Amino acid sequence: MSGRLVYHLNVSVLGRTFLRVQRWQAEQRGASGWKSQHLAPPLKISPRVKELVARHWLEARYANLHRKVAWVTSGAPVELLKALDYCVIYPENHAAICGTARVAVDMASEAENAGYSRDICSYARTDLGAMLSGKTPVGKLPKPDLLLACTNICQTVLFWYRVLARHFNAPLVLIDTPFVYYEKASEHAVEFVKRQLEEAVPVMERTAGRSLDERKLQEVGRLSRMASQLWMEIMQRNHHRPAPITAFDQFTQMAPVVELRGDAATVDLYAAMLKEVDERITRGIGAVKNERKRLLWDNLPIWYRLRYLAEFLGEHGVALVASTYTNAWGELTALIDPERPFESMARTYTYPILNRGTGHKLATMKRMIDEYHLDGAILHSDRSCKPYSIGQIDQRDRLIRDCGVPALLLEADHNDSRCYSEEPVANRLAAFVEMLG
């Protein structure tokens, strides 16, 4: 049987039907989710989000049979690969899935046993462990034909992707985005990134076995922009009190804007989600039923304790209204210009929050506290994500001093539960909630 036939049988016929039935059943059952009665049920659209993401991983499982596969970092210029019809895999998203499924430590241990230090990012260790052991909760990860790493999120990806390149014997395209120390990136920095993008195209084309179609690139850019715009609007609906969704909801609903950016289905999904969020506002439904206090979250989520944190805060009438993390996938919308794809990609991928100074993050947090009418902030000091965590002690002090709101530093790790101690976290959170009044 040809690869294409196997793919269509497993994905288009059996897999998609199964996922559709699963979604339909979930919709019929009504949204379950939180065990706490203090939280509103998850959005009705949640089963559709789950179906879309599951379909992506199902397609990925069989992708090697008929398409080229690229593994990319979360801040990579994916539009080029989408326009060349690559199946795009985000190892960071895969690691987050492992985190929520609570298998990340098992997989990270595989990497540690092979000699990778526990001081390396837990996303990297989770994925390197998956690579070495073949373990994954998504069935099977396809082998990459191309690797694309962009340094706009951290420097770890440089070394991580070199390991992947050696292991899979795949070409590695590296986009180096100069750090933005001040308000604006210099024009020569943008030009430098733009040239790298242009130079990457022939490598991508060669592996894909096809030429880049400029119109297709523009179309992908347009869809990318629409998805980011809708995502931003969904988050901004939380200006409303009570907030219709929490940042915890956003953490679980953000997967498509990260890994399926540039797809029409993602735009449709977020348009429908925005509609449902608006309905919640009209009907006065808050994600936390008795919203008393509103908080900001800084840094990545603690994937393996999302439910615990959401329910603990919810029970005390505390809503996590906004987060710098989910905001990062919407705040750059204005920079995306499908008509000038290379220049716009160069700018968009130079300006992510992690590629900018700590002062910029502080200013972003201050603005969010003001815009979302927040009563305080929780800064997750994430052992694994140094670029996100550096400066948090000063940022916390400045938020207290300049915004007059209490702020809490919570020590944990986004994926490695061995770096998380429940009792101290619970004690600090409880004291913080008491302090909020």
Place this chain on the structure above:
Amino acid sequence: MTASRDERRMTNSVCALGIDVGSTTVKMVGVDAEGNLAWHLLEQADPRVEDQVERFLARAPCLSPPLAGGMKGRLFLVATGYGRKLVRPAARQVTEITCHAKGVYRELAAKRGGTLVDIGGQDSKVIGISPKGDVTDFSMNDKCAAGTGRFLENTANRLGVPLDRMGEVALSASHEVSISSTCTVFAESEVISLIAHGVAVEPILRGLHRSLIKRVVAMIRTVGLAPPLMLSGGVAQNQAIPRMLEEETGEKVILPRYPQLMGAYGAALIALEM
């Protein structure tokens, strides 16, 4: 640093109770209608927390008005400390941060607020208190034993100095040696090495106290020092601690009459307000 049991009754009228189930000791305090400390009981912590709580309740004086019937059949009792969730008869569980602040504010900082340092057996905390008595900020050291009472306890054992004489011995030293390690386990190794080199006990002890205080001062800087600087928790009974804290901060340190009871006292005050 404490006797195995310490019980004292100041007045006959007890209106509300607070219990602090800490890692090293369990404390229960009763307050009168004005919020004055009327009775207290202190024991070393028993691993069977629930049994110990029951014993404490059995010894607690009768409440006036009588105990039963308050707060929907629950006692006018608030629990705090790491074991607070195991105090099932309590009407509320409140963190040590809020309770210590409440107790110390009433004792020492009424209408002016200040900065409270609480050094317990398992953790240490610095709490900012507003002139109204609200907690404005806090910092906790609960991951590393080197900032806690356990740090001194561990090394005191090694030096053969009784816990209740540690402060006195440390202060008697004419000079001190620097303990470079910030980890309790490795500090012990360092102490062993110093003893092996013939260094006297007194300067080692003084150096150990300095190491602990420097950690606490770093936490004070995080919260910000707004005078007065106050000290609570069992370790406050060690006379070297307030003295060296004054040396490091340049700020006078004031102590409540019963530093160890402040958590339970604050809990009792919260119970009284219910």
